Amino acid sequence: MYKYDSYDQEMVDARVEEFRDQARRRLEGSLSEDEFKPLRLMNGLYLQLHAYMLRVAIPYGTLNSEQMTALGDIADKYDRGYGHFTTRQNLQYNWIKLEDTADILADLAKVEMHAIQTSGNCIRNISSDHFAGAAHDELVDPRPYAELMRQWSSFHPEFTYLPRKFKICVIASEKDRAAMRLHDIGVQIVKNEAGELGARFYAGGGMGRTPMIAPMIRDFVPLDQLITYAEACLRVYNRYGRRDNKYKARIKILVHELGRDEYVRQVEEEFAHMLEQGVEPPREELERIKPFFADPAFEDGPKTLDRSDPDFALWVDRNTNRHKHDSYVSAVISLKPVGGIPGDATGDQMRLMARLAKQYSFDELRIMHTQNVVLPHVKISDLHALWTELEAAGLGSPNMDSIEDMIACPGLDYCALANARSIPLAQRISERFNASGKTEKLGELKLKISGCINACGHHHAGHIGILGVDKKGLENYQLSLGGSEAEDTSLAKITGPGFTEDGVIEAVDKVTDVYLAEREGEERFLDTYRRIGMAPFKEALYG
């Protein structure tokens, strides 16, 4: 994986010292909270319901054992012994003291990490496929391109005060494991007819209160113009994105209001101009970055395993993904234990995952947008030993992509924006479906829960989505069906009137009953919904 050189390190170190000075001025009172707020936000520090929350960037979701260990140590030293992995492949600490923050950033900088641009109206941490460099179905590893864009977007002088936050995702396979088209810009590395690699651009996707699927805006951008084209996209947005209303300020509204074709026309005009400005980094830079992501030294080994232990076999079936080398798999460590808080891990668990990565996965880990952790390169012959250790640490839940593997935002238990709690709902649903054995019958079913309209829990993209709202001072939950964040991207539709907390759990049960009664062949919940439509589900819920 990528390793900082002295220039990268110097950028991060400079930022730590700058923030230390800002925090000092705030603590001494020479900076007011109003003045301090934009500064702390540029460093990922939010003021939440009960305490400061610090969001740490994990570029394209890739980290090594040393970094994961440091994250665990920070959780123990400065927080309450745990952290929360997010849908942007980042990590959040929920109980941070302002006076510790500069020290935390310094601890992070020691392991080439930071919290830069994890909030604020700037280009955020770039996300990618969590199986990048391992998946059997990818064209190339997307991470060198993501790293090139990471450097370009860090401290960008023109794009630090955009109309709103800006999220970029880079993938390189037809299978979309990163919700690419629900980003402000989605990039897919593709091959053209001449066999050359290039970048296909999508723009104007997003969730939030106005969910939109990004249209494609350019089929093929040559790789030596990648940054220039992105710069053109951003400049048009910075100049013309709406600033009169924070809820209409994302690029999706601009693309929607201008129309895709007019946005494309303006970008192309700016692109032609930018090409003359020479903003593209030297081509050699991409070539410099690529070897950092070269394959580790894979060895041939057994390709089958002993499935006599049914618990182990189930975990293998559920939680491993086919690897490009046939003696390996990518193993998913579920952070969704039954009744647990989705995405949370303790300091001990982080250190354990770090050690297992070192032992079994060439020192590498990935964070999934579904709030789990991946060991990307595990020998098939090591799987049983790995699973045994995970089981002992409560990390062996065999539930990837099942209803128990739900995404949930922190909700009203932590978040200052939330209208309703997400976590208790997630806990009760996983307990109920696990206890009844229904999880297994339902197969792939992506449930996503957001505690407010900002949609951090991706409810629009859930096969089943739940949105918490405030109804006359009471928590109320809207149910929606039919969303997908994968290559068959779709937005979920609301079933009808909302439910109480108990009611929405019953409602989830009912819609899954409809599916089990109606499904044909190997259909997933989503497939059945798409075939039969909303009516039978509505009938079961409200009929």
Next chain:
Amino acid sequence: MDNALGTSPDDVQFRFRDDEVADHAAVTVDACCDQTNATAVRIEPGDDARVLLPFLDRLALVEINFPSFGDGRGYSSARILREAGFTGELRAVGDVGVDQLSHMRRCGFDAFAPDKPLNEEDAARAFAMWENVYQRAVDGRRTIPQIRHGDRA
């Protein structure tokens, strides 16, 4: 002439030019396009800087107003003017804080007239904040990728 629109030379706190400070009342972008003798103009966030491109030769000063520091349109306006070869004074005025200075410099501003005068020491530190930079902008600095690969500036 008393003009509510422009800043006066006295308002300029930081300047990175050797020529005389332009002391002209700035006019609006619309007025500038109509008036063939205007030599100073003020760009507001919603203005299209590109309409000024035919008039750059006669402009000695372009003020770019930041009514709020969070509105970053002025960064694009500044860069567009420099990309088009504007060599006159580019003055950032309005809600300009210490933490915006380094990026503004990179986008081509060479004079600063903040509403609230800034602490000189903090500002000096801010201007010197980045020893090296990742992106090509309009300040002529060699970028980190260029240095890595021994490119010329």
